[in-house]
Amino acid sequence: MFDSLRLELRRGCLILAVLAQLRDEHYGYTLRKALADEGLAIEESTLYPLLRRLETQGLLTSEWREEEKRNKRFYRLSKDGEAVLELLLAEWNGINESLHKILKHEK
Amino acid sequence: MDLLERYLQAVGQYLPTETKDDTIAELRSNLMEQIDAREEELGRPLDFAEVATILKEHGKPEAVALRYLPQRSLIGPTVFPFYLLTLRRVLPIVVFWNFVARAVLFVVSRNESLTDALVGFALGIWPSLLIAAAVITAIFATIEWTRQRGKLPGNWNEWDPAKLPALKTHASPDCSPRSMTKRMIDLCAHCLWFAYVLWVPWHPFWIMGPGVFYMDSLNVALGPVWHTFYELLITLLVLQLAMKLLVFVAAARSWMPVMKLVTDLLGVFAMGLLAMATTYFVPDNAYADLHRIAVVNHSVNLAFRIVLVIVVAGMVKDGWDYAKTSKPMRQLAF
Numbered sequence: 001m002f003d004s005l006r007l008e009l010r011r012g013c014l015i016l017a018v019l020a021q022l023r024d025e026h027y028g029y030t031l032r033k034a035l036a037d038e039g040l041a042i043e044e045s046t047l048y049p050l051l052r053r054l055e056t057q058g059l060l061t062s063e064w065r066e067e068e069k070r071n072k073r074f075y076r077l078s079k080d081g082e083a084v085l086e087l088l089l090a091e092w093n094g095i096n097e098s099l100h101k102i103l104k105h106e107k
Numbered sequence: 108m109d110l111l112e113r114y115l116q117a118v119g120q121y122l123p124t125e126t127k128d129d130t131i132a133e134l135r136s137n138l139m140e141q142i143d144a145r146e147e148e149l150g151r152p153l154d155f156a157e158v159a160t161i162l163k164e165h166g167k168p169e170a171v172a173l174r175y176l177p178q179r180s181l182i183g184p185t186v187f188p189f190y191l192l193t194l195r196r197v198l199p200i201v202v203f204w205n206f207v208a209r210a211v212l213f214v215v216s217r218n219e220s221l222t223d224a225l226v227g228f229a230l231g232i233w234p235s236l237l238i239a240a241a242v243i244t245a246i247f248a249t250i251e252w253t254r255q256r257g258k259l260p261g262n263w264n265e266w267d268p269a270k271l272p273a274l275k276t277h278a279s280p281d282c283s284p285r286s287m288t289k290r291m292i293d294l295c296a297h298c299l300w301f302a303y304v305l306w307v308p309w310h311p312f313w314i315m316g317p318g319v320f321y322m323d324s325l326n327v328a329l330g331p332v333w334h335t336f337y338e339l340l341i342t343l344l345v346l347q348l349a350m351k352l353l354v355f356v357a358a359a360r361s362w363m364p365v366m367k368l369v370t371d372l373l374g375v376f377a378m379g380l381l382a383m384a385t386t387y388f389v390p391d392n393a394y395a396d397l398h399r400i401a402v403v404n405h406s407v408n409l410a411f412r413i414v415l416v417i418v419v420a421g422m423v424k425d426g427w428d429y430a431k432t433s434k435p436m437r438q439l440a441f
Contacts, residue, residue: 045165
């Protein structure tokens with residue numbers, strides 16, 4: 001029960017976090033590490049397909065490039081992605097503010 | 108790295124051809140990064156078991172591949188409630204028409220016993236239900252497919268509040284106990300009916316009217332089936348009398364559904380007994396018209412078969428009404 005609710009709660013937040021993190025260019029592995037360093041660990045099997053989906057939706061762009069003698073796929077927020085991220089952040093801030101007000105009564 | 112390539116090959120089996128190479132290349136790159144980082148941490152190359160642990164954590168090949176596929180559903184969340192509603196409306200209708208068809212067959216066929224008819228109905232209903240469910244699923248899958256491609260006009264959430272059904276002002280009779288007067292009238296009526304049933308075997312005119320004289324002219328007597336039926340009827344009436352008395356005891360009202368089911372079953376059994384019998388009237392003496400008796404027996408049998416079907420249908424309806432309010436069925440509601 002808790003696990004499924006937690007998963008539901010995290011799903012939207014993860015998209016927001018990934019989009020925000022990809023304002024700077026990353027490839028899959030470093031993106032995952034960067035998110036984990038910020039305290040938001042994501043499984044590889046969740047993150048990598050999510051990157052593909054966001055790219056298909058036009059929110060990310062990607063390119064293959066060689067780095068440290070290895071071909072890597074680098075992702076970055078697209079123009080559309082930037083606009084969507086701004087809207088999502090506004091929404092997130094609104095929700096966050098409301099939740100703080102609601103939860104304040106419980107303290 | 109042989110294990111990594113085997114893993115990627117296993118994932119690739121489930122990926123679509125057009126994106127397979129690209130996805131595998133990206134997966135390889137990310138997994139090799141992870142392996143490199145681990146090797147750097149340990150200061151030595153990873154052994155087979157350590158690579159296996161990393162791959163195991165990454166996920167089962169089929170599951171990993173499935174996450175790369177576009178999200179698909181046969182019937183999506185917008186259409187699904189309408190699909191469920193249609194199933195809930197149509198499947199009972201399928202059951203009803205199957206029952207009607209079976210009942211007609213049972214009435215017209217003199218060779219089929221009640222048990223055969225019931226078993227035939229219980230077994231024969233499943234293919235019809237499966238076909239109906241499959242057709243409805245196919246229709247809704249098509250609607251979903253069309254809707255997702257934007258080829259279906261109209262908004263599924265469009266509705267008019269003014270068209271909502273009027274508010275029910277009277278509580279359902281099943282929800283509130285009947286008034287004391289009604290219960291008393293019901294009990295008195297039942298006692299009168301019981302007394303009549305006990306009295307009538309010695310006064311057949313009060314059940315058959317002038318038909319008694321016709322029976323006398325036929326020189327017939329009642330068959331043995333009536334004696335068995337009469338005993339069952341008395342048992343049934345005693346049970347019903349107990350029920351009529353129990354409604355005055357609030358604590359005993361919870362037994363009522365069970366008592367009702369028992370009396371319903373007994374009623375069906377009694378009617379089944381009559382419907383299965385073929386001889387209701389037997390010659391009383393040597394002057395009896397055997398042909399006419401056979402015709403009467405046949406007609407009475409046909410009538411009882413029809414009544415049996417009605418009684419069984421009533422019981423099925425009662426069962427359905429009861430099941431509809433049961434917890435598992437309510438959980439299906441949305």
